[in-house]
Amino acid sequence: xxxxxxxxxxxxxxxxxxxxxxxxxxxxxxxxxxxxxxxxxxxxxxxxxxxxxxxxxxxxxxxxxxxxxxxxxxxxxxxxxxxxxxxxxxxxxxxxxxxxxxxxxxxxxxxxxxxxxxxxxxxxxxxxxxxxxxxxxxxxxxxxxxxxxxxxxxxxxxxxxxxxxxxxxxxxxxxxxxxxxxxxxxxxxxxxxxxxxxxxxxxxxxxxxxxxxxxxxxxxxxxxxxxxxxxxxxxxxxxxxxxxxxxxxxxxxxxxxxxxxxxxxxxxxxxxxxxxxxxxxxxxxxxxxxxxxxxxxxxxxxxxxxxxxxxxxxxxx
Amino acid sequence: xxxxxxxxxxxxxxxxxxxxxxxxxxxxxxxxxxxxxxxxxxxxxxxxxxxxxxxxxxxxxxxxxxxxxxxxxxxxxxxxxxxxxxxxxxxxxxxxxxxxxxxxxxxxxxxxxxxxxxxxxxxxxxxxxxxxxxxxxxxxxxxxxxxxxxxxxxxxxxxxxxxxxxxxxxxxxxxxxxxxxxxxxxxxxxxxxxxxxxxxxxxxxxxxxxxxxxxxxxxxxxxxxxxxxxxxxxxxxxxxxxxxxxxxxxxxxxxxxxxxxxxxxxxxxxxxxxxxxxxxxxxxxxxxxxxxxxx
Numbered sequence: 001x002x003x004x005x006x007x008x009x010x011x012x013x014x015x016x017x018x019x020x021x022x023x024x025x026x027x028x029x030x031x032x033x034x035x036x037x038x039x040x041x042x043x044x045x046x047x048x049x050x051x052x053x054x055x056x057x058x059x060x061x062x063x064x065x066x067x068x069x070x071x072x073x074x075x076x077x078x079x080x081x082x083x084x085x086x087x088x089x090x091x092x093x094x095x096x097x098x099x100x101x102x103x104x105x106x107x108x109x110x111x112x113x114x115x116x117x118x119x120x121x122x123x124x125x126x127x128x129x130x131x132x133x134x135x136x137x138x139x140x141x142x143x144x145x146x147x148x149x150x151x152x153x154x155x156x157x158x159x160x161x162x163x164x165x166x167x168x169x170x171x172x173x174x175x176x177x178x179x180x181x182x183x184x185x186x187x188x189x190x191x192x193x194x195x196x197x198x199x200x201x202x203x204x205x206x207x208x209x210x211x212x213x214x215x216x217x218x219x220x221x222x223x224x225x226x227x228x229x230x231x232x233x234x235x236x237x238x239x240x241x242x243x244x245x246x247x248x249x250x251x252x253x254x255x256x257x258x259x260x261x262x263x264x265x266x267x268x269x270x271x272x273x274x275x276x277x278x279x280x281x282x283x284x285x286x287x288x289x290x291x292x293x294x295x296x297x298x299x300x301x302x303x304x305x306x307x308x309x310x311x312x313x314x315x316x317x
Numbered sequence: 318x319x320x321x322x323x324x325x326x327x328x329x330x331x332x333x334x335x336x337x338x339x340x341x342x343x344x345x346x347x348x349x350x351x352x353x354x355x356x357x358x359x360x361x362x363x364x365x366x367x368x369x370x371x372x373x374x375x376x377x378x379x380x381x382x383x384x385x386x387x388x389x390x391x392x393x394x395x396x397x398x399x400x401x402x403x404x405x406x407x408x409x410x411x412x413x414x415x416x417x418x419x420x421x422x423x424x425x426x427x428x429x430x431x432x433x434x435x436x437x438x439x440x441x442x443x444x445x446x447x448x449x450x451x452x453x454x455x456x457x458x459x460x461x462x463x464x465x466x467x468x469x470x471x472x473x474x475x476x477x478x479x480x481x482x483x484x485x486x487x488x489x490x491x492x493x494x495x496x497x498x499x500x501x502x503x504x505x506x507x508x509x510x511x512x513x514x515x516x517x518x519x520x521x522x523x524x525x526x527x528x529x530x531x532x533x534x535x536x537x538x539x540x541x542x543x544x545x546x547x548x549x550x551x552x553x554x555x556x557x558x559x560x561x562x563x564x565x566x567x568x569x570x571x572x573x574x575x576x577x578x579x580x581x582x583x584x585x586x587x588x589x590x591x592x593x594x595x596x597x598x599x600x601x602x603x604x605x606x607x608x609x610x611x612x
Contacts, residue, residue, distance in 0.1 A: 034460025136379035288454035
C-alpha cells in the first residue's frame with residue numbers, strides 16, 4: 001500500500017516533465033542548436049568542402065553589409081512583400097466583408113475562396129511561370145491581342161516582382177479573407193444595430209465599426225504575412241528555369257533566402273551565408289517583438305469583447 | 318485572434334426591429350455581392366483550369382491570342398510523359414510517408430506537452446511556456462546550414478528521415494493545444510479521475526485525449542499541408558529521394574521546358590490536396606477562422 005503511494009507521488013511529480021520533454025529535446029536539437037550553430041559558422045571562414053577555417057569574428061557580417069548583392073536581395077524581398085501584402089490585405093478585407101453578409105450557401109462560398117490555398121507553392125509557381133512566359137504566356141498573348149505592349153515579366157525588375165507577388169496573392173488572399181471574416185463575425189451585433197437605427201448605411205458602418213473592430217486581427221495578419229514574406233524562396237527559385245543564376249540573370253528578383261541558398265550551396269561559402277541567415281533572423285525577431293508589443297496592448301483592451309463573446313456562447317448552450 | 322479558440326463564431330441571429338422589420342444586415346444581399354464572389358471564385362479557379370487546358374494540349378496552344386478555354390485531348394498522353402520523366406508514384410509515396418510521420422509526431426508531442434502546460438502543475442511551468450511562445454518566431458528555414466552539415470555528418474542525406482527530422486515538433490503545435498485544452502477540460506474532471514485512482518498517463522489518455530480530439534484533427538490537417546507543400550529543405554537534403562514537390566520542380570529543370578508536360582504534372586501533384594480539400598474543406602475553413610497560423 002505504501003509503495004503504491006510512493007509510486008503515485010513520483011508519478012504525480014515527474015509525469016509533467018515526461019510529457020513536455022519530447023518537445024524540448026527535439027526542439028533543442030532541430031531548432032535551437034542549428035540556430036546557435038549558424039552563429040558559430042558565421043564567425044568563421046567556413047567553406048562547404050573545406051569545413052571550418054579561421055575564426056574571422058564579424059568579418060562575414062561586414063562583408064555582407066558591404067555587398068551590393070545582399071542589399072539587392074533585401075530590397076527585392078521587401079519590394080515583393082509590399083507588392084503582395086498591400087493588395088492582398090485590401091482585397092481580403094473586401095471579400096471578407098462580402099462573406100460577412102447574410103449570404104446563401106455560406107459554406108460553399110467560404111470553401112471556394114480557399115481553393116488556391118491547397119495548390120502547393122511549387123505548382124502555383126509552375127502555373128504562373130507558364131502564364132507569365134514572355135513569348136508565349138497567357139498574359140502577354142492577351143496584351144498582344146489587345147494591341148498593348150508585351151511586358152518582360154522575367155527580365156525587368158518591377159514586372160518580375162509583380163509576377164511573383166501575384167503568385168503569393170493568389171494563394172493567400174482567400175486564406176486571409178477567412179481570418180478577417182472570423183474577426184468581423186466577432187464584432188458585437190448591437191454596435192451594428194444601433195448604428196443602423198441611427199441611419200448609418202452599410203458603407204458607413206464598414207468604415208466606422210467593422211474596420212476599427214478588426215484592427216488587432218489586421219495587425220496579426222500583417223505580421224504573419226511579413227514573417228512569411230521575408231522567407232520567400234520557392235516562387236523566385238522556380239520562376240524562370242532557363243536562368244542560370246537563381247533569381248534572374250541579373251538577380252532581378254533574387255530574394256534573401258534564395259541569395260542565402262545560392263551563397264551556401266552553389267558557391268560553398270557557409271560562413272557568409274550563415275551571416276546572412278543571422279541578419280535575416282534578427283530582422284524577423286525585431287518584427288516579432290513589435291508583434292508581441294502590439295498584441296500585448298491589444299489583448300488587454302479586447303478582453304472585454306472576448307468575455308462578452310464567451311457569455312453569448314455559454315448562453316446558447 | 319492570436320489565441321486559438323476552436324469554437325466557430327456564433328452565427329448571427331436575426332434581430333427584429335419593430336414589427337417584422339428585419340435589421341438591414343440580416344437581409345439577403347443583392348446580386349452585386351454574388352457577382353463579386355463569383356468573380357473571385359473564377360479568379361481562384363481559373364489558373365487551375367488553365368493548367369488543365371495547357372496540360373491536355375500540344376505545344377501550339379500557346380500561339381492562340383486569346384486565353385485558351387477548352388482542354389485538348391492529350392491529357393493522358395502528357396501525364397504518361399510526366400511518368401516517364403519522373404518517378405511520380407515513388408515521389409507520391411515519399412510525400413505521403415514524410416507528411417504522415419511528421420503529422421503523427423507533431424500532433425502526439427504537441428498534445429502531450431500542451432496538456433501538461435494547460436492542466437498539470439509543475440515547477441518552472443510558466444517559464445517554460447514563455448520559452449515555447451518565444452520560439453514561435455524562430456523560422457527553421459534559417460538553420461538549414463548546420464542542419465545540412467549535421468545530416469551530412471551522420472550520413473543521412475538522401476534519406477526520408479533527413480527530410481522529416483527538422484519538423485518533428487513545432488512550438489506552434491504545443492501552443493495551439495495548450496490554448497485549446499485550457500478552456501476545454503474542466504479541472505474537476507481531472508481531479509475526479511485522480512481520486513478514482515487513475516495514473517497520470519491514464520488520466521491523460523481517458524480525459525485529455527478525448528477532449529483534445531477536435532483540436533488534434535485541425536492541427537493534423539494543417540501540419541500535413543505544411544509538410545506536403547515544403548520544398549526548400551527536401552530539395553536540399555534529399556534530391557535523390559524526391560518528395561512530390563521536388564519531383565515536380567525537376568520536370569521544369571530540363572534544358573528544354575515543355576510547358577504542356579509541366580502543367581500536366583502540376584495538376585497531377587495538386588490532385589491529392591484537392592481530394593483532401595473535398596473531404597476536409599469545412600474543417601480547413603473553421604480551422605483558419607479559429608486563428609490557425611500560416612505554415
